[in-house]
Amino acid sequence: MRKSVTGDRVAGGIFILLGVVSFIEGLRLRPLRARGMPGDDAFPTLLGLVMVGLGAYLAIKSSRQPRPVSWPDRRQAVSMLASGAILVGYWLLLPLLGFPISTFMASAGLFYNFGHYRWHVCLLLSAVVTAAFHVLFVTWLTMPFPEGVFGI
Amino acid sequence: MDAFSHLITGLQAALSISNLLMALVGALLGTLVGVLPGLGPTSTMAMLIPLTAVLSPSSAIIMMAGIFYGAQYGGSTTSILVNIPGEVSSVPTLLDGYPLALQGKAGPALGIAAIGSFVAGTGGVIGLTFFAPVLADQALRFGPPEYFALMVLALTVMVSVSGSSIIKGLLIGAFGYLMSLVGIGPTSGLPRFHYGAPVLYGGFETVTMAMGVFAIAEVLAGLEESRKAVTHHKIEKLFPNLRDVRQTMPAMLRGGTIGFLLGLLPGCNPAVTAFISYDVEKKVSRHPERFGKGALEGVAAPESANNATSSAAFVSLFALGIPASPALAVLMGGLMIYGLQPGPLLFRDRPDFVWTIIGSMYIGNVMLLVLNLPLVGLWARLTRAPYAIMAPVILILCLIGSYSLRNSTFDMGMTLIFGVIGYFIRKYGWPTAPLVLCGILGPILEKSLVNSLAMSAGSPMIFVTRPICLALLVAAVALLLISLKVLRKNVKEEY
Numbered sequence: 001m002r003k004s005v006t007g008d009r010v011a012g013g014i015f016i017l018l019g020v021v022s023f024i025e026g027l028r029l030r031p032l033r034a035r036g037m038p039g040d041d042a043f044p045t046l047l048g049l050v051m052v053g054l055g056a057y058l059a060i061k062s063s064r065q066p067r068p069v070s071w072p073d074r075r076q077a078v079s080m081l082a083s084g085a086i087l088v089g090y091w092l093l094l095p096l097l098g099f100p101i102s103t104f105m106a107s108a109g110l111f112y113n114f115g116h117y118r119w120h121v122c123l124l125l126s127a128v129v130t131a132a133f134h135v136l137f138v139t140w141l142t143m144p145f146p147e148g149v150f151g152i
Numbered sequence: 153m154d155a156f157s158h159l160i161t162g163l164q165a166a167l168s169i170s171n172l173l174m175a176l177v178g179a180l181l182g183t184l185v186g187v188l189p190g191l192g193p194t195s196t197m198a199m200l201i202p203l204t205a206v207l208s209p210s211s212a213i214i215m216m217a218g219i220f221y222g223a224q225y226g227g228s229t230t231s232i233l234v235n236i237p238g239e240v241s242s243v244p245t246l247l248d249g250y251p252l253a254l255q256g257k258a259g260p261a262l263g264i265a266a267i268g269s270f271v272a273g274t275g276g277v278i279g280l281t282f283f284a285p286v287l288a289d290q291a292l293r294f295g296p297p298e299y300f301a302l303m304v305l306a307l308t309v310m311v312s313v314s315g316s317s318i319i320k321g322l323l324i325g326a327f328g329y330l331m332s333l334v335g336i337g338p339t340s341g342l343p344r345f346h347y348g349a350p351v352l353y354g355g356f357e358t359v360t361m362a363m364g365v366f367a368i369a370e371v372l373a374g375l376e377e378s379r380k381a382v383t384h385h386k387i388e389k390l391f392p393n394l395r396d397v398r399q400t401m402p403a404m405l406r407g408g409t410i411g412f413l414l415g416l417l418p419g420c421n422p423a424v425t426a427f428i429s430y431d432v433e434k435k436v437s438r439h440p441e442r443f444g445k446g447a448l449e450g451v452a453a454p455e456s457a458n459n460a461t462s463s464a465a466f467v468s469l470f471a472l473g474i475p476a477s478p479a480l481a482v483l484m485g486g487l488m489i490y491g492l493q494p495g496p497l498l499f500r501d502r503p504d505f506v507w508t509i510i511g512s513m514y515i516g517n518v519m520l521l522v523l524n525l526p527l528v529g530l531w532a533r534l535t536r537a538p539y540a541i542m543a544p545v546i547l548i549l550c551l552i553g554s555y556s557l558r559n560s561t562f563d564m565g566m567t568l569i570f571g572v573i574g575y576f577i578r579k580y581g582w583p584t585a586p587l588v589l590c591g592i593l594g595p596i597l598e599k600s601l602v603n604s605l606a607m608s609a610g611s612p613m614i615f616v617t618r619p620i621c622l623a624l625l626v627a628a629v630a631l632l633l634i635s636l637k638v639l640r641k642n643v644k645e646e647y
Contacts, residue, residue, distance in 0.1 A: 022330055029337070037605055038339075040338065043333060047330055094564070103548060114540040115541065116540075129548065141199070145555070
């Protein structure tokens with residue numbers, strides 16, 4: 001009988017991998033420790049061993065208990081990916097375009113993606129949100145944000 | 153009583169128009185700072201230090217103290233309403249607060265959080281008033297071994313917040329701990345897990361992890377479910393009733409006591425006391441299976457604990473001159489600008505100043521309750537606002553909040569990455585709280601272990617030869633056994 005690859009088995013594999021990474025880092029730091037005393041290597045090494053052990057246990061145990069998981073349909077997946085793309089765009093454009101412009105663009109895109117409002121409604125909502133955050137964070141709390149190429 | 157008469161004098165001074173105004177400004181700012189994720193009291197207080205040039209010493213310190221303890225009040229609002237922890241210490245609050253909001257009970261949850269914060273915050277100030285010197289001396293007996301044992305005790309909370317699978321909870325906790333190892337090592341001062349990228353030298357902020365795993369992941373899940381609002385349940389009541397208050401008062405008192413006693417220890421994070429009090433409350437409850445699904449006690453206990461901790465932190469500041477946290481270090485800086493050196497001599501040389509501050513803390517707690525309680529109904533109604541409007545605001549707010557931590561877009565990116573990780577963690581039914589818990593405890597655990605072994609020249613016997621340390625370790629084992637027993641009982645009842 002062919003065993004299906006369950007989520008827990010994949011997770012177990014991921015944790016084994018992370019454990020190995022942590023263990024290797026511990027080995028790298030080992031020469032830096034003082035004799036007889038735990039150094040910066042102690043916890044990465046210990047954590048690595050724990051993660052490998054528990055990850056292996058989970059991967060083995062999972063074959064008896066597959067867990068059904070529901071995934072988003074095509075439409076929902078596209079919407080989620082679009083939101084992710086907008087947020088990544090916001091992250092990348094903030095230093096380039098500055099706080100007001102990038103926030104305005106990102107929030108307009110998100111309002112459209114989440115609510116499928118008409119564009120003029122999205123732009124209006126986005127303007128309100130951007131203005132509110134600008135007053136709150138920049139004017140009142142004087143947080144320093146990047147000004148971008150336009151110097152705003 | 154000497155302290156009582158000093159307090160009356162202090163209250164009279166605190167009731168002046170200028171001091172009342174400063175207390176109000178501090179309370180408002182603190183609440184706002186607590187509500188906004190990523191923005192902590194430390195940076196806000198630091199930004200307001202220049203005001204010390206124009207304000208009197210008592211007015212400036214009253215305002216900054218108000219920001220400090222007000223932030224603990226505000227942190228619960230977004231935790232309960234939209235699953236965003238405003239402060240890391242509000243993470244335990246969302247474990248039951250957000251489920252309550254989903255059931256249309258955001259009003260009672262917010263109300264209980266405000267009342268619990270007031271009860272415990274005021275109780276903490278009473279402790280500060282009458283017991284500061286005695287308690288401060290006892291707190292000095294805590295060294296690295298005791299801190300290590302305390303962190304081990306706090307780690308037992310992982311069992312309570314791991315759901316039905318301890319293995320998964322341990323693995324998620326280990327992952328959270330692994331994330332906290334990134335950055336500069338405590339002994340060598342050299343970076344770990346950097347792989348040649350200087351941006352990793354600073355490590356990951358715990359707030360970044362919390363916002364990603366809880367808030368971003370929640371919004372992604374809401375998008376997947378095509379949610380129309382945070383809750384579709386009818387909002388049954390906007391405020392807690394007397395029965396809710398009576399039901400949760402023991403939790404408030406227990407949480408407040410735990411928060412105050414642990415908060416006396418310099419460096420004790422309010423998040424640690426909040427998690428511990430949540431765990432204790434779950435253990436003493438006759439129905440622990442309600443926790444994680446919308447138990448009001450699960451909101452009352454951690455909120456009371458974190459507010460009591462913020463009051464207790466002033467004990468070590470005023471009585472010993474030790475700032476318990478970065479925020480109080482900023483406040484101490486403000487004091488020193490005025491030529492005031494915190495410590496036992498401050499009580500002797502400037503009793504008028506110290507007792508004015510303490511008097512204002514009583515007033516500040518009342519102000520916070522008066523400010524927050526009427527707004528509960530308004531906040532609760534937000535849970536019925538269109539999700540298509542709430543969700544983009546939440547996402548943008550999270551990213552702005554993460555940027556504001558260190559003025560770095562790196563933290564924004566990490567919030568997004570943790571958001572994706574959090575989405576998959578939830579998808580497969582894994583617990584998320586252990587990730588944040590171990591992210592907070594891990595560095596303290598490691599540092600205290602290393603310092604303890606340095607004290608004992610490498611001998612682990614130091615942990616069993618010091619009475620307080622041994623008592624805490626025994627308590628940790630006892631709590632672990634109780635947690636396992638409760639977990640086994642819950643799993644049996646569920647299946």
